[in-house]
Amino acid sequence: MTHAAPQQPAADNPDVTVITATSPMATPSHGGRAKCLQRLVRLDLPVPPTVALSFKAVHAIAAGEMPDVAAIVASFPDGALLCVRPSSEDPDWGGPGAMLNIGMNDARFVELSDTIGRDAAASLYLRFVQSYAVHVARLDPDMFDEIDQAGQEGLTLALAAYEEEAEEPFPQDPAQQLHEVLRSMARAWEGTTARLLRQARGAPANAGLGLVVQQMALGLGQGECGSGVLQLVSSETGLRQITGRYLSQSQGREALQQGTKALFLTRDPRGPSLEELEPEAFEALKAHAELMRRRLRAEMQIEFTIENGNVHILDGVRVDRSPRAAVRIAVRLAEDGIIPQQEALMRVDPHSLSELLHRQVADDAPRDVIGSGVAASPGAATGRIVFSSSEAQASAARDEPCILVRRETSPEDIRGMHAAVGVLTERGGMTSHAAVIGRGLGLPCVVGAARMKFNLKRGQITTEDGRVFKAGDVITIDGTHGQVLAGAPEMVEAVLDDSFQTFMTWADEARDIGVRANADTPADASTARNFAAQGIGLCRTEHMFFEEDRLTPMREMIFADTPEDRKAALAVLLPMQRADFTELFRIMEGMPVCIRLFDPPLHEFLPTDRAGLRDLAEALDLPVSDVTRRVEAMGEYNPMLGMRGVRLGITVPEIYDMQARAIFEATLDASRDGAPVVPEIMLPLVSAKREVEILRARIDAVAAAVRTERGADFTYRFGVMVETPRACLRADEIAQHAHFLSFGTNDLTQMTYGLSRDDAGRFMSNYVQQGVFAEDPFHVLDVEGVGELVAMGAERGRQARADVTLSICGEHGGNPESIQFCRAVGMDYVSCSPFRVPVARLAAAQLAIKDRLGEDV
Ligand code: PEP
Numbered sequence: 001m002t003h004a005a006p007q008q009p010a011a012d013n014p015d016v017t018v019i020t021a022t023s024p025m026a027t028p029s030h031g032g033r034a035k036c037l038q039r040l041v042r043l044d045l046p047v048p049p050t051v052a053l054s055f056k057a058v059h060a061i062a063a064g065e066m067p068d069v070a071a072i073v074a075s076f077p078d079g080a081l082l083c084v085r086p087s088s089e090d091p092d093w094g095g096p097g098a099m100l101n102i103g104m105n106d107a108r109f110v111e112l113s114d115t116i117g118r119d120a121a122a123s124l125y126l127r128f129v130q131s132y133a134v135h136v137a138r139l140d141p142d143m144f145d146e147i148d149q150a151g152q153e154g155l156t157l158a159l160a161a162y163e164e165e166a167e168e169p170f171p172q173d174p175a176q177q178l179h180e181v182l183r184s185m186a187r188a189w190e191g192t193t194a195r196l197l198r199q200a201r202g203a204p205a206n207a208g209l210g211l212v213v214q215q216m217a218l219g220l221g222q223g224e225c226g227s228g229v230l231q232l233v234s235s236e237t238g239l240r241q242i243t244g245r246y247l248s249q250s251q252g253r254e255a256l257q258q259g260t261k262a263l264f265l266t267r268d269p270r271g272p273s274l275e276e277l278e279p280e281a282f283e284a285l286k287a288h289a290e291l292m293r294r295r296l297r298a299e300m301q302i303e304f305t306i307e308n309g310n311v312h313i314l315d316g317v318r319v320d321r322s323p324r325a326a327v328r329i330a331v332r333l334a335e336d337g338i339i340p341q342q343e344a345l346m347r348v349d350p351h352s353l354s355e356l357l358h359r360q361v362a363d364d365a366p367r368d369v370i371g372s373g374v375a376a377s378p379g380a381a382t383g384r385i386v387f388s389s390s391e392a393q394a395s396a397a398r399d400e401p402c403i404l405v406r407r408e409t410s411p412e413d414i415r416g417m418h419a420a421v422g423v424l425t426e427r428g429g430m431t432s433h434a435a436v437i438g439r440g441l442g443l444p445c446v447v448g449a450a451r452m453k454f455n456l457k458r459g460q461i462t463t464e465d466g467r468v469f470k471a472g473d474v475i476t477i478d479g480t481h482g483q484v485l486a487g488a489p490e491m492v493e494a495v496l497d498d499s500f501q502t503f504m505t506w507a508d509e510a511r512d513i514g515v516r517a518n519a520d521t522p523a524d525a526s527t528a529r530n531f532a533a534q535g536i537g538l539c540r541t542e543h544m545f546f547e548e549d550r551l552t553p554m555r556e557m558i559f560a561d562t563p564e565d566r567k568a569a570l571a572v573l574l575p576m577q578r579a580d581f582t583e584l585f586r587i588m589e590g591m592p593v594c595i596r597l598f599d600p601p602l603h604e605f606l607p608t609d610r611a612g613l614r615d616l617a618e619a620l621d622l623p624v625s626d627v628t629r630r631v632e633a634m635g636e637y638n639p640m641l642g643m644r645g646v647r648l649g650i651t652v653p654e655i656y657d658m659q660a661r662a663i664f665e666a667t668l669d670a671s672r673d674g675a676p677v678v679p680e681i682m683l684p685l686v687s688a689k690r691e692v693e694i695l696r697a698r699i700d701a702v703a704a705a706v707r708t709e710r711g712a713d714f715t716y717r718f719g720v721m722v723e724t725p726r727a728c729l730r731a732d733e734i735a736q737h738a739h740f741l742s743f744g745t746n747d748l749t750q751m752t753y754g755l756s757r758d759d760a761g762r763f764m765s766n767y768v769q770q771g772v773f774a775e776d777p778f779h780v781l782d783v784e785g786v787g788e789l790v791a792m793g794a795e796r797g798r799q800a801r802a803d804v805t806l807s808i809c810g811e812h813g814g815n816p817e818s819i820q821f822c823r824a825v826g827m828d829y830v831s832c833s834p835f836r837v838p839v840a841r842l843a844a845a846q847l848a849i850k851d852r853l854g855e856d857v
Pocket residue numbers: 436538540599723743744745746747748809810811
């Protein structure tokens with residue numbers, strides 16, 4: 001086959017045009033494949049002659065307006081066989097499958113029998129009849145089931161079957177065949193199923209389809225003929241490694257089908273290779289792929305055909321890649337000077353990074369899905385089912401990985417969560433307890449799996465399809481996709497290699513908004529440092545009180561009758577808190593650490609079952625009835641809107657006094673032998689200026705007392721969490737007393753919508769499916785509603801105090817879409833779970849680059 005350009009079908013018609021180096025061709029009008037083929041033509045690669053049909057032309061075809069098909073056929077050499085491929089704007093949007101061998105008919109069969117042999121010609125014709133029947137004439141694929149014969153005999157039977165089923169002979173006119181193929185592909189694209197499918201992949205409803213009509217390089221015949229694909233890197237790792245397959249006497253992507261006798265490309269101890277069979281063709285292919293990498297500035301997979309030893313390049317598509325490979329490919333392209341660093345950063349989807357940071361279920365592993373819920377914390381883990389925290393701890397002690405299954409988790413489950421490898425809950429949403437802690441610990445977690453039946457008394461869960469799983473049964477949590485799987489599918493490990501580190505350093509150089517981590521424990525803080533967080537933006541101190549040795553003094557403090565008794569109990573907690581903070585300060589080595597004073601309702605620390613009440617009665621030397629009565633008395637109808645946060649600080653001020661003292665003493669201890677520490681102290685759930693005034697005065701007094709007692713000076717920064725709608729509205733007067741304001745968008749979302757963060761999981765997926773909410777607002781910040789409050793709060797805060805530091809510490813801080821909003825309202829930093837820090841760093845870098853270079857990078 002020669003590559004002389006065919007005649008222009010209509011010289012001045014950009015909608016149906018031969019692809020030449022200069023023909024009018026653009027991805028938004030002709031699709032990515034057509035544009036790429038033009039680039040290959042410009043590189044002088046051996047691309048068979050091709051005609052491109054624009055989106056407009058294909059849209060017209062779907063509406064019944066055909067272009068001059070005979071002219072298209074006439075523009076190729078006489079008797080050429082043709083193929084048609086889709087060319088959508090983004091290859092991920094899919095499109096109808098390719099149709100090969102158009103133009104094949106009885107006459108061509110006779111001619112080809114002479115040149116490539118009767119069997120090869122028959123096999124080619126047979127393939128065409130079959131795919132035409134199914135994809136164009138839309139006949140039942142079963143009609144060919146009975147035909148086992150190959151060669152001419154099979155062909156004759158297939159043609160007869162076609163005629164019987166279609167009630168007309170197989171069309172012989174190449175122009176008519178092409179006409180029908182074009183019409184069928186154009187109409188398939190406009191059909192509802194295809195539209196919904198591509199919309200699910202992010203395509204706009206009116207996305208266009210282009211088509212390319214290309215002369216076939218046959219891949220069948222005498223001499224070495226065949227087809228295959230080749231790429232220079234591994235799709236899995238991104239490492240340089242020639243990857244692909246070649247199959248003699250084949251077409252399209254047949255070499256990739258299982259069970260074929262496809263060859264390796266490079267020499268391989270496992271079997272014969274193209275390199276040995278056709279060394280020259282192999283070298284040519286490698287050179288073409290290298291040239292494409294350099295000039296198309298991307299790792300490409302090439303689809304090629306060898307015809308009598310000669311190489312033809314039919315197509316080039318971006319190499320499929322895992323997130324890990326995507327990072328390595330981008331870094332290598334930049335390091336080889338092919339693309340600038342900034343462009344490398346733009347080429348990786350920040351969301352995909354979280355897959356890189358955790359183990360995952362292998363892409364090709366079979367999945368036996370037994371339940372689904374909110375994908376609350378990414379990564380996958382396999383373990384035996386346990387139904388309580390104590391069983392989880394016992395299981396961990398036996399070195400047996402376990403999945404903690406709970407209706408929902410509460411702070412009492414923290415140790416169980418530490419012991420488990422994954423968590424599954426019936427209730428909850430993106431910001432429920434299990435979700436927040438799971439993300440903090442990097443623990444795969446699915447919450448709100450409400451369609452499974454959780455029967456905790458019987459120790460079993462029943463799946464939607466009626467299967468029962470009991471304690472001890474092995475399941476897998478896929479927190480990336482929100483799925484629960486039976487058994488132990490194959491996993492792939494997380495890898496943070498050199499490319500990842502290089503890539504993230506580039507991201508840090510590009511971004512203009514800070515990224516801190518939400519970290520409560522030394523382990524969290526170390527993870528945060530590993531991921532290069534620029535400090536801790538939120539340390540939720542209440543989690544520290546659930547440690548075994550603290551729960552009892554905590555309960556004594558809650559039960560104390562007088563301020564003196566309370567102080568005595570707090571005096572036991574003080575050294576423990578001081579040690580907590582000292583350790584955090586030491587790990588963070590002088591980076592900012594923002595500590596939020598105690599937030600949850602006190603009764604969360606009290607036992608709920610009889611055994612717990614009895615234990616507590618023993619510890620306090622009180623009758624069980626007394627303890628029970630007081631626990632009941634502390635109950636609230638609506639604890640999330642009740643006695644919590646700063647309201648406790650005002651009414652039981654000794655707790656905050658103790659915490660402030662612990663922070664200041666730890667500041668001095670850590671600064672003595674390390675980098676100087678400037679702690680940040682933050683009040684939760686503020687709604688009124690007076691709350692801030694009163695507590696600021698008290699904390700200042702504690703600071704003064706510690707300075708005097710220790711004879712040493714320090715400074716601290718005082719801030720307020722803006723997480724009630726009223727705090728947003730009154731941010732100006734609140735900011736007068738605060739160095740910083742940190743938006744707690746979890747509570748703010750809850751209160752703005754009047755939507756319980758712990759119960760939303762029950763109906764959230766339904767709401768999102770029905771389009772009531774575009775997204776779960778606990779996951780992606782609701783810019784229109786909650787965002788308006790945040791923007792107002794930021795604006796008012798800045799008006800009152802120009803140098804006020806603004807940040808976000810709700811879960812949205814790790815979500816790329818929400819970071820865009822935070823940056824737009826002028827926040828200084830975002831703070832998110834440690835494992836989301838890299839995601840936030842890359843998202844922030846991309847936003848800054850987009851701003852600098854415009855949208856078209
Ligand atoms: C918030 O409400 O956004 C927040 C960060 O605090 P928490 O999730 O601990 O309530």
